[in-house]
Amino acid sequence: MFYREAGQFKASYAADQAIFPLRQDQWGVALMLLVALVVFPAFGNEYFFQAILIPVMIFSLAAIGLNILTGYCGQLSLGTGGFMAVGAVACYKLTTGFPELDFIIVLLLSGVITALVGLLFGVPSLRIKGFYLAVATLAAQFFLSWLFNKVAWFQNYTPSGTITMPPRDVFGITITGAEADAMHRYVFCLVFVAVLAMAAKNLVRGPIGRSWMAIRDMDIAAELIGFRPFQTKLLAFSVSSFYVGVAGAMALSLWLGSVETAEAFDINVSFQVLFMIIIGGLGSMLGSFLGAAFIVLTPIMLTNVMVGGLGLQAVTAKHFEFMLFGGLIIFFLIVEPHGMARLWQIIKEKLRMWPFPH
Amino acid sequence: MSAAERTGSDREVMLSVENITLSFGAVRAIRDVSFDILKGEIRAIIGPNGAGKTSMLNVINGFYHPQQGQILFRGAVRRQMRPHEAAAGGIARTFQNVALFKGMTTLDNIMTGRNLKMKSWRTSLLPAMIYYGPTQREEIANREHVERVIDFLEIEAIRKVPVGRLPYGLQKRVELGRALAAEPDLLLLDEPMAGMNLEEKQDMCRFVLDVNDEFGTTIALIEHDMGVVMDLSDRVVVLDHGEKIADGTPDEVKNDQNVIDAYLGVSH
Amino acid sequence: MMDFIDLVVFGPILDMAEYPAFFLEVVFGGLMSGVMYSLVALGFVLIFKASGVFNFAQGVFALFAALTLVGLMTGTVPFSLDKALPELPAWVAIVLTLLVMVLLAIAVERIMLRPLVNQDQIIMFMSTIGLAFVLEGLGDTIWGSEVKALDVGIPTGFFMLGEIQIQVFDLVAAAVATILVVVLALFFQWTRTGRALRAVADDHQAALSVGIPLKNIWIIVWSVAGLVALVAGIMWGSKSGVQFSLSLIALKALPVLILGGFTSVPGAIVGGLIIGVGEKVAEVYWGPLVNGAIENWFAYVVALVFLLFRPQGLFGEKIIERV
Numbered sequence: 001m002f003y004r005e006a007g008q009f010k011a012s013y014a015a016d017q018a019i020f021p022l023r024q025d026q027w028g029v030a031l032m033l034l035v036a037l038v039v040f041p042a043f044g045n046e047y048f049f050q051a052i053l054i055p056v057m058i059f060s061l062a063a064i065g066l067n068i069l070t071g072y073c074g075q076l077s078l079g080t081g082g083f084m085a086v087g088a089v090a091c092y093k094l095t096t097g098f099p100e101l102d103f104i105i106v107l108l109l110s111g112v113i114t115a116l117v118g119l120l121f122g123v124p125s126l127r128i129k130g131f132y133l134a135v136a137t138l139a140a141q142f143f144l145s146w147l148f149n150k151v152a153w154f155q156n157y158t159p160s161g162t163i164t165m166p167p168r169d170v171f172g173i174t175i176t177g178a179e180a181d182a183m184h185r186y187v188f189c190l191v192f193v194a195v196l197a198m199a200a201k202n203l204v205r206g207p208i209g210r211s212w213m214a215i216r217d218m219d220i221a222a223e224l225i226g227f228r229p230f231q232t233k234l235l236a237f238s239v240s241s242f243y244v245g246v247a248g249a250m251a252l253s254l255w256l257g258s259v260e261t262a263e264a265f266d267i268n269v270s271f272q273v274l275f276m277i278i279i280g281g282l283g284s285m286l287g288s289f290l291g292a293a294f295i296v297l298t299p300i301m302l303t304n305v306m307v308g309g310l311g312l313q314a315v316t317a318k319h320f321e322f323m324l325f326g327g328l329i330i331f332f333l334i335v336e337p338h339g340m341a342r343l344w345q346i347i348k349e350k351l352r353m354w355p356f357p358h
Numbered sequence: 359m360s361a362a363e364r365t366g367s368d369r370e371v372m373l374s375v376e377n378i379t380l381s382f383g384a385v386r387a388i389r390d391v392s393f394d395i396l397k398g399e400i401r402a403i404i405g406p407n408g409a410g411k412t413s414m415l416n417v418i419n420g421f422y423h424p425q426q427g428q429i430l431f432r433g434a435v436r437r438q439m440r441p442h443e444a445a446a447g448g449i450a451r452t453f454q455n456v457a458l459f460k461g462m463t464t465l466d467n468i469m470t471g472r473n474l475k476m477k478s479w480r481t482s483l484l485p486a487m488i489y490y491g492p493t494q495r496e497e498i499a500n501r502e503h504v505e506r507v508i509d510f511l512e513i514e515a516i517r518k519v520p521v522g523r524l525p526y527g528l529q530k531r532v533e534l535g536r537a538l539a540a541e542p543d544l545l546l547l548d549e550p551m552a553g554m555n556l557e558e559k560q561d562m563c564r565f566v567l568d569v570n571d572e573f574g575t576t577i578a579l580i581e582h583d584m585g586v587v588m589d590l591s592d593r594v595v596v597l598d599h600g601e602k603i604a605d606g607t608p609d610e611v612k613n614d615q616n617v618i619d620a621y622l623g624v625s626h
Numbered sequence: 627m628m629d630f631i632d633l634v635v636f637g638p639i640l641d642m643a644e645y646p647a648f649f650l651e652v653v654f655g656g657l658m659s660g661v662m663y664s665l666v667a668l669g670f671v672l673i674f675k676a677s678g679v680f681n682f683a684q685g686v687f688a689l690f691a692a693l694t695l696v697g698l699m700t701g702t703v704p705f706s707l708d709k710a711l712p713e714l715p716a717w718v719a720i721v722l723t724l725l726v727m728v729l730l731a732i733a734v735e736r737i738m739l740r741p742l743v744n745q746d747q748i749i750m751f752m753s754t755i756g757l758a759f760v761l762e763g764l765g766d767t768i769w770g771s772e773v774k775a776l777d778v779g780i781p782t783g784f785f786m787l788g789e790i791q792i793q794v795f796d797l798v799a800a801a802v803a804t805i806l807v808v809v810l811a812l813f814f815q816w817t818r819t820g821r822a823l824r825a826v827a828d829d830h831q832a833a834l835s836v837g838i839p840l841k842n843i844w845i846i847v848w849s850v851a852g853l854v855a856l857v858a859g860i861m862w863g864s865k866s867g868v869q870f871s872l873s874l875i876a877l878k879a880l881p882v883l884i885l886g887g888f889t890s891v892p893g894a895i896v897g898g899l900i901i902g903v904g905e906k907v908a909e910v911y912w913g914p915l916v917n918g919a920i921e922n923w924f925a926y927v928v929a930l931v932f933l934l935f936r937p938q939g940l941f942g943e944k945i946i947e948r949v
Contacts, residue, residue: 013501014494076748124933130888131680131751132933135880139926150917202489206497207469207476214459214470221457224421225536226445226474239483267874271755278752283461315771319763326759333753334741 065243071283073236074216079137081269087248114245281339378427402591450542471539638911647789660902667894685876692859727852881929887939
């Protein structure tokens with residue numbers, strides 16, 4: 001009843017093109033940001049930040065990256081884990097190699113480096129239509145894992161083969177390294193991801209986004225009305241890799257702190273992020289967040305219920321998780337390829353009509 | 359302005375097709391075909407199924423590359439043109455089977471027609487990511503143009519509807535809108551009225567004539583409905599089995615023995 | 627610079643020339659894994675040709691078939707890990723497993739393919755990733771996830787051919803794979819169903835319009851893919867145990883497809899053999915230069931390089947696009 005657009009007139013195209021044209025939505029977003037920025041930091045504890053909020057934020061960013069490629073441009077990548085590894089290693093090498101470099105610059109540069117590495121795999125495979133990118137990104141996944149594992153330079157020759165993020169400050173507050181407070185790391189993640197998500201939204205709602213979607217929906221027609229398929233797909237893949245790379249850099253520096261690259265970013269991470277965007281919603285920014293939250297939270301809940309509550313073995317819970325995720329993928333692809341984001345939209349449409357059925 | 363005046367010999371040639379031959383392996387789709395399209399005219403390409411009409415359009419906008427012959431567009435020779443070059447040069451088209459971007463709204467579909475007119479996105483990603491400022495200004499300026507196209511085609515009501523949900527006739531109209539949004543000099547229409555009912559056909563005819571009249575857009579169209587072809591077009595070229603068998607005003611073509619044979623069949 | 631070329635190019639080649647018997651053994655070993663890749667790739671090609679679906683789950687099919695087979699042979703009670711049922715002889719278990727694979731094909735067609743028909747290929751592809759996860763979880767839940775030994779009575783041991791040591795098992799595997807391929811080829815070429823399958827592969831619409839029931843064709847082709855997976859699963863499982871990694875190794879069928887072309891049966895076979903030999907030779911002779919383990923990615927990178935020069939694959943056809 002309160003969710004109505006009646007009486008809200010758009011007098012300019014700018015207003016019509018706003019991301020949240022409805023006043024109720026604007027209030028909703030403001031409220032969410034308030035909760036995320038004020039309520040969570042005030043009441044959250046270490047576990048809540050470290051095990052839930054920070055990974056959700058970081059995976060949301062990775063999911064946005066993959067969604068740009070898959071949801072908006074219709075190309076499939078199975079190497080998200082490998083590219084996150086590139087971001088993480090780039091972040092590590094940059095921080096240790098150039099200690100004066102500002103941390104935010106390091107994160108962004110890690111993304112840029114990942115995009116460049118992505119080009120190596122995208123150029124041969126995106127010239128041709130079909131599933132070649134999927135295979136090329138699989139190549140990236142296995143090759144990069146091997147590279148970072150075997151070439152000691154990438155680990156600064158540490159005997160253990162792990163990479164550890166040294167402490168870094170942003171605006172005088174330590175946010176990386178073992179001493180960094182989880183709440184501070186969370187707030188930084190939140191702001192950083194929000195800004196990058198906004199930038200991604202701006203990209204996809206403008207001409208660039210339209211060129212991606214045109215290629216996704218009908219590549220031949222897009223080509224015939226003047227888009228260049230290869231360049232368009234390559235741009236999507238680069239931007240996507242940038243986001244994924246930044247997410248990888250953040251995963252190392254703000255979440256895990258110290259990782260063995262090949263293990264932390266293996267092929268399962270690629271599938272996880274893919275599941276996030278399918279379940280959350282292909283071609284939806286909101287879906288990227290919803291999907292990330294779902295995929296991060298579900299295993300935690302499953303473990304709590306099945307192992308903690310029902311006393312089953314952890315491995316059983318893991319197998320159940322496999323079946324659940326796989327089943328949900330098929331379910332969503334059949335019933336609602338736009339995922340949870342679309343379900344949310346349907347709820348809003350129903351709300352608009354409420355209490356009338358039609 | 360009558361058809362005779364419009365096709366007067368002093369008119370500038372917009373595009374001429376010279377001795378085009380196109381084959382796929384052993385199959386000859388087009389054999390040594392030449393014709394021209396004058397500025398401002400409506401030129402129909404007709405012929406039985408499999409005559410090579412759509413292949414001809416694909417050659418004109420650079421999707422197929424002919425083995426022989428050349429295309430002169432505004433006097434310049436274009437041998438190996440790519441589709442995006444054709445589009446940038448002012449050639450827009452619609453398709454035989456509707457080829458809209460089905461996941462996008464009517465508005466976004468037509469906006470894609472403006473993409474080549476929008477410059478900032480090709481130079482840098484950063485302004486596009488920031489959006490506010492030059493990108494937004496350009497977006498709004500182009501939106502205004504697109505809204506004029508939407509008004510012209512009388513599809514205001516379906517502006518925000520995903521095109522996949524629209525009925526066929528409206529989809530064809532949206533597709534025309536997408537082509538028009540590019541402000542083309544030459545508009546290629548591949549069977550714009552196929553599968554429409556009478557009313558929809560009349561609407562579409564009106565739009566085609568209006569586009570030609572109001573914007574002076576040159577139009578080349580493929581159509582099977584002879585009534586439509588005779589009414590709309592200034593000149594007609596007839597293809598059969600990849601060869602040109604007739605070329606002239608609708609009346610000339612209508613009485614051409616070759617054309618009658620091709621359509622009605624004759625024992626060779 | 628010369629040293630580098632010496633190390634990377636001449637060194638390994640000299641090694642090969644110096645001990646030719648060892649080199650041949652490496653090649654034989656490679657051919658054997660190649661046969662496995664070929665079998666999985668063959669399953670891919672069959673399904674892709676007939677239903678346009680790029681079946682990511684093909685490798686998991688092999689795992690699932692092998693798990694089921696071991697489970698039946700050891701008399702495992704599903705979902706419980708108890709071995710309370712009578713142990714079945716190998717041939718009975720194989721027949722039952724084949725039945726399970728047919729049921730699986732029917733279920734896949736009913737539950738997944740039918741609602742998704744006419745969807746974009748990418749949607750179909752992603753749904754098979756979902757299928758792969760379901761089957762992996764299901765297989766492990768039903769039969770347990772520990773590494774299992776599989777012995778269906780394929781003879782082992784080796785004999786010497788000159789200086790070269792040849793594994794009997796490998797010969798049997800190669801023979802079985804060859805027989806399978808020949809039988810399939812005959813089936814496709816000479817039976818009514820085979821003709822229908824080829825018709826469907828050529829053009830769905832046209833096949834439908836002459837009265838070929840698409841549903842049944844899909845079930846048949848997925849069943850055949852299940853059979854191929856079962857054979858691959860038996861070979862692989864007997865050799866290195868039935869375990870999760872089988873489905874990952876099977877992913878190498880994807881680069882095989884790039885090499886061979888997505889729609890070519892001979893391509894799948896030749897491509898598989900090339901990849902199998904290539905990666906073994908590379909691992910043995912070049913691996914030590916870079917700390918080894920290049921087998922994990924060699925196939926993919928070869929495929930990537932291949933893309934640059936012959937994107938349609940060894941046996942693929944060039945496609946004419948229409949609008």
